[in-house]
Amino acid sequence: MKKIEAVIRPTKLEELKKVLNDMGVRGLTVYNVMGRGLQQEIKHYYRGQEVSIDLFAKVKVEIICPDHWQESIVNGIIATCQTGAIGDGKIFIYPVEEVIRISTGESGNAAL
Amino acid sequence: MRPLFIAVGWAVLFILLIPEAALAAAEPAALDTGNTAFILICSALVMLMTPGLAMFYGGMVRSKNVLSILMQCLAVMALVSVQWVLLGYTLSFGPDHSLLIGGLDFLGLKGVGMEPLAGSAGIPQAAFAGFQLMFAMITAALISGAVAERMRFSAFVVFTILWTTLVYDPLAHWVWGGGWMARLGIMDFAGGTVVHISSGVSGLVAALVLGKRLGKDQETIRPHHLPMTMLGAGLLWFGWFGFNAGSALAADGVAAQAFLVTNLCAAAGIFSWVGAEWLHHGKPTLFGAASGAIAGLVCITPAAGFVSPMAAVIMGFLVGPICYLAVSKVKDQFGYDDSLDAFGIHGIGGTLGALLTGVFASRSVNPAGFDGLLAGNPEQFMLQVLGVVATYLFAGLVTYLILTVIGRFTELRVTAAEEEFGLDQSLHGEDAYVDTDLSGISQAS
Numbered sequence: 001m002k003k004i005e006a007v008i009r010p011t012k013l014e015e016l017k018k019v020l021n022d023m024g025v026r027g028l029t030v031y032n033v034m035g036r037g038l039q040q041e042i043k044h045y046y047r048g049q050e051v052s053i054d055l056f057a058k059v060k061v062e063i064i065c066p067d068h069w070q071e072s073i074v075n076g077i078i079a080t081c082q083t084g085a086i087g088d089g090k091i092f093i094y095p096v097e098e099v100i101r102i103s104t105g106e107s108g109n110a111a112l
Numbered sequence: 113m114r115p116l117f118i119a120v121g122w123a124v125l126f127i128l129l130i131p132e133a134a135l136a137a138a139e140p141a142a143l144d145t146g147n148t149a150f151i152l153i154c155s156a157l158v159m160l161m162t163p164g165l166a167m168f169y170g171g172m173v174r175s176k177n178v179l180s181i182l183m184q185c186l187a188v189m190a191l192v193s194v195q196w197v198l199l200g201y202t203l204s205f206g207p208d209h210s211l212l213i214g215g216l217d218f219l220g221l222k223g224v225g226m227e228p229l230a231g232s233a234g235i236p237q238a239a240f241a242g243f244q245l246m247f248a249m250i251t252a253a254l255i256s257g258a259v260a261e262r263m264r265f266s267a268f269v270v271f272t273i274l275w276t277t278l279v280y281d282p283l284a285h286w287v288w289g290g291g292w293m294a295r296l297g298i299m300d301f302a303g304g305t306v307v308h309i310s311s312g313v314s315g316l317v318a319a320l321v322l323g324k325r326l327g328k329d330q331e332t333i334r335p336h337h338l339p340m341t342m343l344g345a346g347l348l349w350f351g352w353f354g355f356n357a358g359s360a361l362a363a364d365g366v367a368a369q370a371f372l373v374t375n376l377c378a379a380a381g382i383f384s385w386v387g388a389e390w391l392h393h394g395k396p397t398l399f400g401a402a403s404g405a406i407a408g409l410v411c412i413t414p415a416a417g418f419v420s421p422m423a424a425v426i427m428g429f430l431v432g433p434i435c436y437l438a439v440s441k442v443k444d445q446f447g448y449d450d451s452l453d454a455f456g457i458h459g460i461g462g463t464l465g466a467l468l469t470g471v472f473a474s475r476s477v478n479p480a481g482f483d484g485l486l487a488g489n490p491e492q493f494m495l496q497v498l499g500v501v502a503t504y505l506f507a508g509l510v511t512y513l514i515l516t517v518i519g520r521f522t523e524l525r526v527t528a529a530e531e532e533f534g535l536d537q538s539l540h541g542e543d544a545y546v547d548t549d550l551s552g553i554s555q556a557s
Binding site: 043045046047048049050051 | 331332334335389392393395397399400436440441444453
């Protein structure tokens, strides 16, 4: 099993949820996060006092899936969230040792 | 210094020349219901300015300190109201002693009631006392902006009582209660010196005595809720009509003129502040627009009943860039932490307004006033300079003394831990935004 973490533009979340749902991926966890990659900092001014904004609001989507789903999910995320500009975000993939559904005690792919 | 000497010379001359008879109280007028209704309504408008100021300031602090600044403003309303009845009104408007202070004849508002005030346009003295109370209130509340996010509440309470008694009441007497500034003919229609310079300068001194907020040098401390600041600016603007038009003390042409120029200068203030920052940093900000409106209102306050609409527009165009410069550059240069720019907007805007009153005042607008520089009376400008300098010195010095004395008995400032934690929780034991503040919940448990 794999854990796919995608940091994306907040405006892309609804579309991505729909795409994942259509693919049969129902379970996901979503966070509001702040972060930065290659984006330039922005300067704001409050009564002329400078504030530099170098962390940007993003959404992080976590999906745990069977190994063979990884490629299609990643392709789905890229197809949905890519604008080609800096600030589209990143995808991180990790191996997952075990998954257990608390309500039934099922484990492995059956728990996904 | 030379112009100052000339002004003082003129001052002495004026005092010597004015016959006593001219100062004797006029015959009591019959009660005028229209004027009385107007002043009562204006009093309510001015009262609303202090909660409005609380909102204006509240949006500018961090979310952990918003209740503390609202509480300071509300506490001032309570403290100054009671002080005014007991002592404030009589010190400000009691029979004059040596052109310096009012006598104690109205202690506890004794004899201040339904009878029309002598020399007034037929308004009961109770209405006059109520109207003036609202001015004392907002003035003391303005100082809270300079000491925000770090002053101890108990020290602030004691400071407010002493400050309104020792700084505001004498100043109000000097300008409006028949004191030396009134005698000299220094013009202050609705409180450029008494309200704005006095609170602004006192705020600056208090900010210097207290020192900077923690973290001020490491980061720009940002407003937590600018929509709240906008709401406050709207309430202040609304209340300011009562402040300035009501200062005519009658529902007459001067009041109408003051009402009109008040709106114009606020509008021009928005134009000029936003224009300045737009040119400087490339973006027009809401915070700048709200600040410009207040700067314009401050600037027109001393001039409201004395200047033409076009003069008000020019004053508004001048005050925006000057106050913007004060809060964005001068403050950094000198390194004081006037948290919410009480000095930068009220001190500087009030100073500009007081001086420009001496430039633009015209008897063609208000025959009861004096001509200014442009109407061929440069002496009036020098008198305005004298009024400004005297207010700076008096307010600054007495504020310093008050804080020094209080500082002998108690800490003026919260501890570093309390400041970091936020004044709302550490001083008042409550939280403004319970639902959204996870850290607040864990800290409290």
